[in-house]
Amino acid sequence: MKHCIRLTLLLGLAVAFGGSFLSSPAAVQQTPPSPSDNPFFKPYQTPFNVPPFHLIRNEHFLPAIEEGIKREEAEVEAIVNNPGPPTFENTIAALDRTGIFLQEVTSVFFSLQSAHTNKELQALARKTAPMLSAHRDNIALNEKLFRRVMAVYDRRESLKLDREQLFLLENAYRDFVRSGALLDEKQKLRLRELNEELSLLTVKFGDNVLAETNAFRLIIEDQADWAGLPPSVVAMAAESARRAGLEGKWLFTIHVPSIIPFLQYSEKRDLREKLFRAYIMKGDNGDENDNKENVRKIIALRQERAKLLGYDTHAHFVLEKNMARNPDTVNAFLAKLWDPTLAKAKSEAAALQSMIDREGGGFKLAPWDWWYYTEKLRRQKYALDDSALRPYFKLDNARHGIFTLCGKLYGLKFVEQPGLPLYHPEVQVFEVQEGDGSHLGLLYMDFHPRESKRGGAWSGSFRRSYYEQGKRIPPLATIVCNFTRPTADAPSLLSADEVTTFFHEFGHALATLFSQSRYRSRSVARDSVELPSQIMEHWAFEPELLAEYARHYESGELIPEELVEKMEKSKLFNQGFITGEYLVASILDMAWHTLLSTSDVDVNGFEKKVMNDIGLIPEIVPRYRSTYFNHIFSGGYAAGYYAYIWSEVLDSDAYEAFKEKGIFDRATALSFRKNVLEPFGTEDIEVQYRRFRGADPKIEPLLRNRGLEIKN
């Protein structure tokens, strides 16, 4: 796994208890524009009916969200007041068709909030989060509506529903129950309060992380402080300084494309430490952006809500809907992987320490030394240097590689669409066409870090596909990343990690683009959500695909075979660390969400205890510490961060099918598309997977890929 942060928000995926986006009741004072000025209130009149970003202004969101809520309320009322007896069509299917306008507006709003925010949008999010939370509760706790749903549900055996309809019905019923439909009035009231409070806290948490990430700067004025940095990294720092108005200096930040190369190459141990500490102290500095109190409250409120709904813990509540089903299964799975991983990480630490000793360093390996000595050891052992790879991974070439792959597998074509309205000039839009030229959807890609953008990489949508009177409304998928910027002398040259992330997010986007179902609602088990994304990672460095795209950005020369061999040989290098820092974060997530007594928990003390209990070595820090763990405190991954490696069992096994038949095998790709990607979220994934693979997934391919040996 990479150092990159994959915050796959999958906006709009049914997340029971939304609450992924929140706000505080800070007033946003604006004169509402008349609806006639508001682009959300009229047909867009744009090509492909894309959102008219050139017309959308901050002040348009609130009236549009309010209107969306009103319309959905009316749609729900119409279902409730239907004089006919409840049927699948007039209740379940009708419910599935509500809220289209609201979703259209909020998809744009949430996407911008993550990818291109500003103070006004942040304030708006704080205002609208409780509104949206209350709106969701109004529907989920509407008794008359629930009675109709239950009436259909109780007769489900006799309704002759097909499997997609049955899945929709069962999930609708279950979501009502999970949202509190069976509670008494007093409990319902408390539930509403909890949801509202959580909606605010999680917005606040994410805003704090962004503020902390932007707050730190390491400004270098003395060239002696460059020691060890490759010219490309120096150029990047000069470019960052120039953009920040610090012409002639060099600027490093704790945005991933800046900090990682510094940690890999800088000989200045004290500066590495400074940058590293700034990174891991985000949200833990005792100032106005401190997140410890937010963590404490979020955990306590989630726990209270779980209890209210009849679950032991928040993890029990969440996992009921996942493949893993319960915390014991997840914990046992993580524990099984942890022991061999820890052993591997310890031997890696020892190797790094002996390198330090050989050089007469005279100090003990610290977390801020790990990247530096790892790079050194990689050069020594494999004669491979991360920065030697970058020239072959120009961003445009990597994009070409992915397009080529999608052409080979699925026959897709990508046609750039310049001139469409954009929310930022750096965004690129492509029309995705089937092999016969028919329109599949649009893909927006936004590649580089900005102060207005959250860290990490994710995929979402401005619109998901659905059917309206038999006609498919095509999706607008998005990919947002924080990749290395171009400099004055060179285009954007990606690290191997960034290339992998690109393939990963592209896989999510493909799932959005291919999605086919009669109904708008999908219910994806959270721990299978990384299957479409992670399977794409397997192709990234296959020699046959590298031959299609990995060309030197200056000479145009194909990546030398010898370099490809070195990559192949060093595949398992540093896997103890990579798997380790990820597993630790997953274990921390589970520990938080299975905590029974949440009163007065000391956030740092708790974190420390969890680390000690599993015997983590001090040279490794969890991939995310609690105070900036956006996935679980501001995204949809609470009690779900383990999902990456759980899904990896599936994607590693699924990729074996391609290896058996040839990695570009069209028939296997078609089967994967038809059985898994198109109907993703319309049936249990276990069933879909078996239809594709003819068997349940095996864990062995994952273990092999990560070089782990498990003793039974």
Ligand SMILES: [Zn+2]
């Ligand atoms: Zn992902």
